[in-house]
Amino acid sequence: MSAAKATVAVWKFSSCDGCQLSLLDCEDELLAVAEQVEIAYFMEASSRQLPGPYDLSIVEGSITTPEQLELIQSVRQQSRFLVAIGACATAGGIQALRNLVDVKDYIATVYAHPEYISTLATSTPISEHVTVDFELRGCPINKQQLLEVISAFLRQRRPQISDHAVCIECKLSGVACLTTSRGLPCMGPVTHAGCGALCPRYDRPCFGCYGPKENPNPDAMSQWWQASLGVDSVKIIENMRNFNAAAPAFHNAAERMNTGGKDD
Amino acid sequence: MQTAILAAADLDQLIQLLIVEGFQVIGPVRDQHAILYDQISSAADLPQGWIDQQEKGSYRLEQSPNQAYFGHTVAANSWKKFLNPPRRRLWRASRENGQLVFQAESNEAPPLAFIGVRSCELHAIRIQDAVYIQGSHPDELYRSNRQRLFNVSVNCTRATATCFCASMNTGPEVSLPSDINLTEVIDAEQHYFLVKAGSPAGERIVAQLPTRAADQTAQQAGREAIGAALQQMQTGPRYFDSSDVKELLYRNLESPSWDDVAERCLSCANCTLACPTCFCSAVEDSTDLTGDHAERWQRWDSCFTNDFSYIHGGTIRESTRSRYRQWMTHKLATWIDQFGHSGCVGCGRCISWCPVGIDITEELLHIRAAEAK
Ligand code: SF4
Ligand code: SF4
Ligand code: SF4
Ligand code: SF4
Ligand code: SF4
Numbered sequence: 129m130s131a132a133k134a135t136v137a138v139w140k141f142s143s144c145d146g147c148q149l150s151l152l153d154c155e156d157e158l159l160a161v162a163e164q165v166e167i168a169y170f171m172e173a174s175s176r177q178l179p180g181p182y183d184l185s186i187v188e189g190s191i192t193t194p195e196q197l198e199l200i201q202s203v204r205q206q207s208r209f210l211v212a213i214g215a216c217a218t219a220g221g222i223q224a225l226r227n228l229v230d231v232k233d234y235i236a237t238v239y240a241h242p243e244y245i246s247t248l249a250t251s252t253p254i255s256e257h258v259t260v261d262f263e264l265r266g267c268p269i270n271k272q273q274l275l276e277v278i279s280a281f282l283r284q285r286r287p288q289i290s291d292h293a294v295c296i297e298c299k300l301s302g303v304a305c306l307t308t309s310r311g312l313p314c315m316g317p318v319t320h321a322g323c324g325a326l327c328p329r330y331d332r333p334c335f336g337c338y339g340p341k342e343n344p345n346p347d348a349m350s351q352w353w354q355a356s357l358g359v360d361s362v363k364i365i366e367n368m369r370n371f372n373a374a375a376p377a378f379h380n381a382a383e384r385m386n387t388g389g390k391d392d
Numbered sequence: 393m394q395t396a397i398l399a400a401a402d403l404d405q406l407i408q409l410l411i412v413e414g415f416q417v418i419g420p421v422r423d424q425h426a427i428l429y430d431q432i433s434s435a436a437d438l439p440q441g442w443i444d445q446q447e448k449g450s451y452r453l454e455q456s457p458n459q460a461y462f463g464h465t466v467a468a469n470s471w472k473k474f475l476n477p478p479r480r481r482l483w484r485a486s487r488e489n490g491q492l493v494f495q496a497e498s499n500e501a502p503p504l505a506f507i508g509v510r511s512c513e514l515h516a517i518r519i520q521d522a523v524y525i526q527g528s529h530p531d532e533l534y535r536s537n538r539q540r541l542f543n544v545s546v547n548c549t550r551a552t553a554t555c556f557c558a559s560m561n562t563g564p565e566v567s568l569p570s571d572i573n574l575t576e577v578i579d580a581e582q583h584y585f586l587v588k589a590g591s592p593a594g595e596r597i598v599a600q601l602p603t604r605a606a607d608q609t610a611q612q613a614g615r616e617a618i619g620a621a622l623q624q625m626q627t628g629p630r631y632f633d634s635s636d637v638k639e640l641l642y643r644n645l646e647s648p649s650w651d652d653v654a655e656r657c658l659s660c661a662n663c664t665l666a667c668p669t670c671f672c673s674a675v676e677d678s679t680d681l682t683g684d685h686a687e688r689w690q691r692w693d694s695c696f697t698n699d700f701s702y703i704h705g706g707t708i709r710e711s712t713r714s715r716y717r718q719w720m721t722h723k724l725a726t727w728i729d730q731f732g733h734s735g736c737v738g739c740g741r742c743i744s745w746c747p748v749g750i751d752i753t754e755e756l757l758h759i760r761a762a763e764a765k
Pocket of ligand 4: 664669670671672693694695696718719720722723
């Protein structure tokens with residue numbers, strides 16, 4: 129049977145490792161995963177490395193260095209399927225805040241020897257460089273969703289991952305909406321589901337860590353926040369510019385808010 | 393059956409009788425800054441002395457000047473979650489010795505008793521009955537929950553600003569059968585319920601309660617209390633003639649109003665999920681890692697999602713304009729062609745629980761105004 133096992137590689141680019149840890153965190157299921165697939169490359173878990181090609185590459189992290197520009201091409205070439213996981217790999221991550229500023233200034237301020245630092249001016253998602261077969265959202269991802277993606281890949285079916293709003297998960301869990309019942313600004317209506325409405329279930333508004341849902345309308349939500357909830361534009365921009373600051377829907381909404389409604 | 397009087401202090405006996413009869417009793421409770429329907433074990437669990445103020449995109453609880461049990465209006469959630477749970481497994485399958493073995497789900501839940509069902513909500517349940525039971529493929533879980541249901545309805549004696557049952561002809565006075573019907577009367581001197589059984593099961597329960605006959609004065613007080621709720625709606629902004637709404641919408645499928653509401657709508661689906669009549673669900677099949685086990689789950693869905701209208705090759709309703717139009721024309725127009733009555737009972741939930749305050753009655757006015765132009 130082992131000859132027929134699919135080979136899986138897990139790659140890390142610029143990221144915090146949180147998403148890969150989600151895979152390691154699947155304690156109960158890890159044995160089943162190991163039985164079904166050959167983990168050929170997973171530096172976080174094992175120093176054993178098998179050469180490519182790989183049936184499935186799971187890619188965490190964004191592209192921020194010249195070396196990564198080359199590595200991602202080689203990963204793609206060696207992979208039959210490539211799945212990007214987490215806000216970094218799917219939107220550039222929190223580090224994409226650099227896209228809004230001059231990175232050279234930051235490097236000069238932070239590092240004693242800026243000449244040792246080789247970095248790109250931007251942090252970009254994997255899909256900006258190579259074809260991505262599936263993007264799994266989240267910061268970090270939900271491990272059950274990762275298992276679903278792996279199971280779906282193994283059975284060659286479509287993963288059951290919805291791209292609708294967090295609000296749907298919120299309503300299905302029986303939460304009384306925090307925005308309407310308390311006037312709290314919650315990003316749920318523009319945010320991609322997947323977490324199971326984790327924050328609202330713990331009495332906290334969503335801050336959009338899964339990035340934009342399909343067909344998002346952040347401008348209308350922001351207008352309501354300003355006009356009816358009394359939220360100021362700085363707070364709105366903060367909400368748009370966090371883990372998915374470079375996701376186009378959030379990026380553009382923040383820009384419009386910044387320039388008083390006009391497109392940049 | 394005669395109308396009887398039950399002292400407010402004896403309301404708990406009704407709940408205890410239902411529990412003794414083996415029902416899981418569901419009623420309004422104060423939870424998460426709102427009134428929600430949930431399991432209760434005594435009258436002390438009811439939100440006595442609390443009322444809701446609902447407006448566009450806003451729901452607030454406040455303490456009422458009196459100690460009424462049912463001074464609030466419809467809860468944030470609706471009874472549908474108990475009859476048709478938001479998520480449920482339909483079946484499991486496994487591969488055993490080369491054979492595919494299917495295992496259907498059975499309903500192990502106890503019979504339910506709802507206490508505090510409003511007139512609009514009884515209408516909503518009737519609407520869902522038409523969908524789940526009266527079609528050619530009845531939903532077994534819904535049917536078994538529904539057939540064993542014991543319904544204690546309550547006449548509304550107060551309306552909140554979003555209520556428009558008076559426009560949809562579904563309330564505030566209970567106008568459909570229930571097992572027991574209550575009207576709460578409260579003033580400085582007295583606090584009691586007018587009780588009327590509406591079924592043999594209801595009569596059996598009422599017979600065990602410490603009631604006395606209701607005289608004309610008591611019954612008049614009940615009528616006046618309901619009349620107050622009606623008047624609140626009739627003098628409010630959401631009172632309208634709904635008799636021509638279907639034709640109005642059919643004439644205006646290309647109204648500029650749809651573009652306008654699409655600018656504001658987030659296609660978040662809160663309205664459809666809060667709505668007590670919306671019945672759409674999605675079915676999800678999944679396998680586990682071994683590939684030897686598969687499950688089929690059903691969960692509530694909404695016409696506001698992309699996946700909802702996905703068929704081979706793409707999504708039919710991509711734009712928010714087309715999704716909002718689908719929702720509103722289904723509720724108020726095509727539903728009538730499909731089931732013979734409107735899909736909206738005027739409960740107002742979609743108005744209060746819309747995170748950007750979109751109001752179905754106001755959108756109707758916009759369409760009417762745009763047509764008149
Ligand atoms: S609390 Fe947030 S996620 Fe939940 S329904 Fe309200 S806006 Fe949506
Ligand atoms: S509710 Fe929002 S912020 Fe919280 S985990 Fe989910 S997507 Fe992230
Ligand atoms: S459409 Fe709105 S007002 Fe009508 S029944 Fe549904 S939630 Fe209630
Ligand atoms: S309005 Fe939408 S969600 Fe509601 S029943 Fe109709 S199609 Fe389904
Ligand atoms: S009408 Fe309101 S609740 Fe419904 S989808 Fe649009 S924004 Fe969401």
